[in-house]
Amino acid sequence: MGPHVFIPSDEPLDRREVALHFSRFLDKPTLLACLQVSRSWFAALEPCLWHSFTLLRDHPNPVSPHQPRQVIQQRQQDRSASLPRRYPTLGSLQRNARHITRLRYFGELPLLKALVPHLNQLRYLEATRYTDDVKQLLKQNAATLHTLILRGDPFIPGDTIMIDRIWHHLLDFTALRVLELNGAIVSDYEGTKFGLLCRKLASLSLIDSKLLERPKSEDEFLNIRTLVLDRSFLPKEDQPSLFEVCPALENFTWRSRSGKPSTFKFLDFLNAGRGEALSGLDLSGSQITDSDLASIIRLLPGLTRLRACNSLFGPESTRMITEMRQHQIQELILLQCPGFTQTYAQEVLRTCSRLRVFSAPAVNAVEMSQLRWSCTGLEELDISIAGTRRLPGRVTPRHRGIYSQLAVLTNLRVLRLGEVTDMEEGPFLLDLKVHSGLGLLSTLGKLEVFDCEKMKPVMEFFDLQWVVRNWESLKKLVGSVHPNYEQRDLSNEFLSSQLPFLETYLTQEECTLALVWK
Amino acid sequence: MSAHSQILLTSSEGTEFIIDRDIADKSMLLKCMLEDIGEIGQAVPLPNVSGPILTKVIEYCTHHRDDPNFLSANDDVAADIDEWDLEYCKVDQGTLYELILAANYLDIKPLMDLTCKTVANMIKAKSPEEIRKTFNITNDFTPDEEDQDWVDEH
Numbered sequence: 001m002g003p004h005v006f007i008p009s010d011e012p013l014d015r016r017e018v019a020l021h022f023s024r025f026l027d028k029p030t031l032l033a034c035l036q037v038s039r040s041w042f043a044a045l046e047p048c049l050w051h052s053f054t055l056l057r058d059h060p061n062p063v064s065p066h067q068p069r070q071v072i073q074q075r076q077q078d079r080s081a082s083l084p085r086r087y088p089t090l091g092s093l094q095r096n097a098r099h100i101t102r103l104r105y106f107g108e109l110p111l112l113k114a115l116v117p118h119l120n121q122l123r124y125l126e127a128t129r130y131t132d133d134v135k136q137l138l139k140q141n142a143a144t145l146h147t148l149i150l151r152g153d154p155f156i157p158g159d160t161i162m163i164d165r166i167w168h169h170l171l172d173f174t175a176l177r178v179l180e181l182n183g184a185i186v187s188d189y190e191g192t193k194f195g196l197l198c199r200k201l202a203s204l205s206l207i208d209s210k211l212l213e214r215p216k217s218e219d220e221f222l223n224i225r226t227l228v229l230d231r232s233f234l235p236k237e238d239q240p241s242l243f244e245v246c247p248a249l250e251n252f253t254w255r256s257r258s259g260k261p262s263t264f265k266f267l268d269f270l271n272a273g274r275g276e277a278l279s280g281l282d283l284s285g286s287q288i289t290d291s292d293l294a295s296i297i298r299l300l301p302g303l304t305r306l307r308a309c310n311s312l313f314g315p316e317s318t319r320m321i322t323e324m325r326q327h328q329i330q331e332l333i334l335l336q337c338p339g340f341t342q343t344y345a346q347e348v349l350r351t352c353s354r355l356r357v358f359s360a361p362a363v364n365a366v367e368m369s370q371l372r373w374s375c376t377g378l379e380e381l382d383i384s385i386a387g388t389r390r391l392p393g394r395v396t397p398r399h400r401g402i403y404s405q406l407a408v409l410t411n412l413r414v415l416r417l418g419e420v421t422d423m424e425e426g427p428f429l430l431d432l433k434v435h436s437g438l439g440l441l442s443t444l445g446k447l448e449v450f451d452c453e454k455m456k457p458v459m460e461f462f463d464l465q466w467v468v469r470n471w472e473s474l475k476k477l478v479g480s481v482h483p484n485y486e487q488r489d490l491s492n493e494f495l496s497s498q499l500p501f502l503e504t505y506l507t508q509e510e511c512t513l514a515l516v517w518k
Numbered sequence: 519m520s521a522h523s524q525i526l527l528t529s530s531e532g533t534e535f536i537i538d539r540d541i542a543d544k545s546m547l548l549k550c551m552l553e554d555i556g557e558i559g560q561a562v563p564l565p566n567v568s569g570p571i572l573t574k575v576i577e578y579c580t581h582h583r584d585d586p587n588f589l590s591a592n593d594d595v596a597a598d599i600d601e602w603d604l605e606y607c608k609v610d611q612g613t614l615y616e617l618i619l620a621a622n623y624l625d626i627k628p629l630m631d632l633t634c635k636t637v638a639n640m641i642k643a644k645s646p647e648e649i650r651k652t653f654n655i656t657n658d659f660t661p662d663e664e665d666q667d668w669v670d671e672h
Contacts (some may be wrong), residue, residue: 021622021630025638036646039658165659 369401
């Protein structure tokens with residue numbers, strides 16, 4: 001056996017699965033650099049760029065908080081459907097369209113028509129119109145599609161689409177597990193098809209949809225783990241007990257039309273007995289009384305995630321959480337709940353040690369500075385700070401208390417801060433200066449989103465520099481642009497030189513600067 | 519099937535390796551193959567894997583034989599590589615490439631993740647020229663192709 005000579009070669013990348021696997025470990029800038037290394041590297045890695053693709057038409061408010069990592073966004077100023085700078089060209093897209101497995105498509109663009117014949121491997125499809133192109137895509141991808149989302153344009157409030165007789169087509173979809181539809185109708189003659197389809201599904205979301213009375217199939221919701229009913233109704237016969245209909249249910253969302261008092265008998269519907277598997281509940285916008293909410297919480301022993309924005313969540317529900325669920329509750333989102341006062345918020349923060357996500361209308365500034373929170377593992381926090389007037393007069397101690405409480409939350413990925421003050425109490429007192437106290441937040445090494453839009457002051461250039469240098473994981477920064485032009489220019493120049501992949505754009509209404517880094 | 523049953527593997531040059539069944543099962547390819555053919559004691563030929571590389575692969579699988587997280591690990595691309603694995607990957611590039619190919623062929627996902635992550639870390643934040651230097655790759659683009667607007671810069 002002679003000595004073995006290893007000759008470095010490009011061979012590993014020639015295998016498609018190796019190239020795809022390898023590309024998962026590369027961030028975007030490195031992947032783009034790899035494409036320029038040599039011809040064989042280009043050929044091997046170019047398809048990896050197109051695994052996931054989003055087509056957006058121009059709209060006023062581009063960014064939603066939860067963008068998947070691979071999203072390609074369109075620049076604000078560009079009115080046509082061309083691709084943004086620093087991303088591959090149309091030619092590259094056309095060469096690699098057949099590799100796209102995830103497609104999100106907002107609006108209507110001629111570009112999609114050209115791509116449709118090549119898109120045969122889709123596993124995920126999200127669109128805002130049930131057009132002929134979309135129907136064609138559904139036909140072509142019946143065997144591979146795992147997730148289908150057809151909903152109105154998320155950036156146009158109240159937008160809905162009409163989906164006509166889709167159930168018949170969806171029956172062929174052998175791999176479909178996640179379905180979200182907006183404006184769907186299940187009429188009585190389609191009832192069995194709907195039932196057959198639902199038996200395969202793990203997740204069903206119906207928005208502005210109607211399920212009319214129909215002959216029921218056996219066990220049609222047997223495998224459903226996530227059910228979302230947003231302005232949609234189950235017919236009366238399904239109403240008595242949700243858990244008998246959906247025994248495997250883990251996440252349930254019910255949103256009714258705002259403003260309408262709900263006559264729906266939630267307590268009967270969510271009757272216990274088989275509700276142990278339910279861990280996530282969203283009853284935002286429903287006008288359930290505080291007392292009924294408390295009873296519901298008591299009936300669900302496995303509850304760890306509760307969202308009830310714009311609801312009557314109040315003292316009784318708080319007590320139920322802090323006395324019965326304090327060791328298990330992980331997510332509590334209670335924005336716009338007038339009954340969830342600062343006192344109750346403080347109680348939650350004091351007792352619920354496993355809280356990872358918390359949103360509340362207001363938290364008291366003095367209590368925040370003096371009493372320690374038990375939920376040090378918080379990952380997402382959205383609060384407004386009230387009662388700043390009562391803090392000690394000078395700048396430093398005032399901020400120190402607040403920022404030092406936040407500094408302890410080293411697992412924070414998302415931080416949204418505001419300040420609440422009424423006219424009587426006087427001016428806003430909190431600022432975002434490093435020297436006042438922001439500097440204490442250097443401990444937040446995992447922070448990805450910092451949103452201080454609801455705080456009155458702007459971030460000065462010095463503070464902006466600090467933010468960029470200290471928060472290495474930062475992907476999104478939302479705040480107010482300095483009205484002073486010089487400061488604004490300095491900031492822009494700094495950002496584009498330090499972080500070349502940072503996309504910046506301004507919303508059209510006020511001068512809100514939202515910086516997004518991919 | 520006892521836990522101590524043994525498997526005979528043959529590398530591309532014909533070198534024979536005897537390993538325990540539970541170590542062989544780290545490779546999904548071998549695991550499925552052995553489930554099908556049973557334990558007849560015949561050698562499993564691996565014409566795509568040379569002796570030295572097979573030795574390295576067996577070393578990895580042996581070290582991780584009792585690792586409870588073996589299959590579920592490494593879905594987090596940002597996770598750090600542990601000490602032993604780091605040392606394991608301190609080999610010349612040719613060997614690293616061969617390990618990637620072997621892990622792919624033998625279907626050992628954690629080894630695949632480890633080797634790919636190692637190579638990815640070597641080129642992180644580098645320019646194309648620096649990447650070429652790292653791997654001794656010639657730039658075979660023509661000057662026209664280099665300027666081509668496969669990336670829009672406007």
